[in-house]
Amino acid sequence: MANFAKPTGPTSSAGPTGPTGSAGPQFSVDVYQNEFLPEGGRDVNAIVTVTSTGGGTTGGARPAAGSSAAVVLMLDCSGSMDYPATKMRGAREAAAAAIDTLRDGTSFALVAGTHLAREVYPGNGRLAVADARTRAEAKEALRGLSAGGGTAIGTWLRLAAGLLASADVPIRHGILLTDGRNEHESPEDLRAALDSCAGRFTCDARGVGTDWEVKEVTGIASALLGTADIVADPGGLAGDFTAMMEHAMGKEVADVALRLWTPVGVEIGFVKQVAPTVDDLTGRRTEAGPRAGDYPTGSWGDESRDYHVSVRVPQAAVGQEMLAARVSLIVPDPAGGTPTTLSQGLVRAVWTDDMAMSTSINPQVAHYTGQAELADAIQEGLDARKSGDYDGATAKLGRAVQLAAASGNADTAKLLSKVVDVVDAATGTVRLKAKVAEADEMTLETRSTKTVRVKK
Structure with a gap:
């Protein structure tokens, strides 16, 4: 037989290249x-x-690329956004911060979402082009937003898709904020909307407070190849929206x-x-x-x-x-x-x-197999806890603690420690906490799929 040497590093059959005619990544x-x-x-x-x-990494990195992107902000304006009032105020401030982060030349629009979807700015099925005047007009339009009505997220997404389709640009992106469950349309309607939007634009989704459904928000982000997260305190929305918009402005190849x-x-x-x-x-x-x-x-x-x-x-x-x-x-x-x-x-x-x-397992393969198991263990453990299966929850969350410790996923380990008391991380021995803050449980569930990279 042939004598093969064991591989020690990665293999690549082609050097790095960029899109034809592109000075981008x-x-x-x-x-x-x-x-x-x-x-x-x-x-x-x-x-x-x-x-x-x-390529660019933030809104200010490559100003010439502004005209290559279009962004629609979708803000929940349902009645629950007034309870407490800090949510609606935080949403307006966050949207204003995101608008300030838009690069000159970027096409954008604002959508108010209830059981219907309404264009807030610029209106008439159009997109505005970001400059000092349009930013000021958009922020003035935000001041007029008030809470009232229900929640039908599929209608927001369909409106955003139509607006973004009018822009002849490669990068089309949405940012969606909700504080409640999607109660005014069926799950099938939301799924149909996501299916129709997939491939037409990407979308980051955020839940503010603790009255929204984690699987709805993470499902939106997954279907539209974006990120999902919780912002339990409305005061953190402006910083989060700024970071999301900076990330969107750094995209150059769609x-x-x-x-x-x-x-x-x-x-x-x-x-x-x-x-x-x-x-x-x-x-x-x-x-x-x-x-x-x-x-x-x-x-x-x-x-x-x-x-x-x-x-x-x-x-x-x-x-x-x-x-x-x-x-x-x-x-x-x-x-x-x-x-x-x-x-x-x-x-x-x-x-x-x-x-x-x-029989040797590649370290990268082993690491990420463990990270995928970690995400599954958290989801299954939290589902078991909600259904009253405390033995099952203890076993799954204990395994999650063990995997997080072994892989060095410190962020997830910290989130797990708010849901279980860790007796021995190495063996996955834990006890369920008698009382868990709803925000802590939702944060763990929302961020369960975040991984740490293997040290190569």
């Missing part, structure tokens, strides 16, 4: 895996690190997809984003030619993300090797032509009778 793809399988072994796992460098090509006989197990958050992309595949499929990743600025790709290859004898998958980062051609390939990486399979080589 340059992309690279690195693949981390143990490519060695025992005789008859079939499961191949790899962590694919995608890195974008050389509609980037991870294209996975596999040879005949190879089956896709799953494709998941695993950093900075866990998000399963498997079900979002769109076919892209023979044995190829695209998985959406949204818009990119200066950043790096990790993806876990799992495939099942045909059985083979010792000494054989094969390409298990080719991972490409692609961006569509605005004119509808052939997409641009930004970078590529290769996932390989090599069969060996060296047990030490074939």
Whole structure:
């Protein structure tokens, strides 16, 4: 048989490149895996690190790119926003701070959301172009907002999609704030709205206070490839909105997809984003030619993300090797032509009778498998706690504490300590707290998918 050396670092089949004709970010793809399988072994796992460098990172970094983006702010103006009144006041102040963060030339609009969706600024189905005058007008319009009515988030999203569609720009983004449950439309209506908006714009979602539904807000962000978080104290909204808008202003390449090509006989197990958050992309595949499929990743600025790709290859004898998958980062051609390939990486399979080589788990794969289990354990533990299954909750949250400690996820460990008393983190021995603040439980649930990156 051939004598193969054990891999010590990542592999990448292409150097970093940027979109054709673009002075924006340059992309690279690195693949981390143990490519060695025992005789008859079939499961191949790899962590694919995608890195974008050389783009803007904040609102002030690349002022010339302002005209390439459009943003719609959707503010909950339902009756509950007046209880307490600090929520409505905080929402107005946060929106004003976000408007001040808009780069000159960025198209934008404000939407007031109740059981209906209403354009607050500029109106008539249009977008304004950010400059000193339009910012001042928009902030004046915010002062007239008041609370009253119900909540139908799907209508807000559909209006935002229509407004953003009017802008001939690559980056289309929404920021959505709610304080309550989506009680004035059915879950099916919200799902249909998300399905119609997916791929048309990205959206960050925030819940203020503690009367909203975590799974609704995180579901919106996941479907629209954005971030989700809780702002328990309305006083923190302005800082959070400023940070979200700065992040949006740093995006320069839109509609980037991870294209996975596999040879005949190879089956896709799953494709998941695993950093900075866990998000399963498997079900979002769109076919892209023979044995190829695209998985959406949204818009990119200066950043790096990790993806876990799992495939099942045909059985083979010792000494054989094969390409298990080719991972490409692609961006569509605005004119509808052939997409641009930004970078590529290769996932390989090599069969060996060296047990030490074939049983070694790549550190990156092991780390992110644990981070995904951590997110699941938190969700299952909190669900068990809510349903009264305290033994199940203790077991799951104990496992979460163990995983958080082992992986160095200090932020999640701190959130867990507000829900359980930790007796021994190493063994996952915990006791459920008798009383837990609702904001602490919701914060843990909302942030359960946030991961820490492996030290490479």
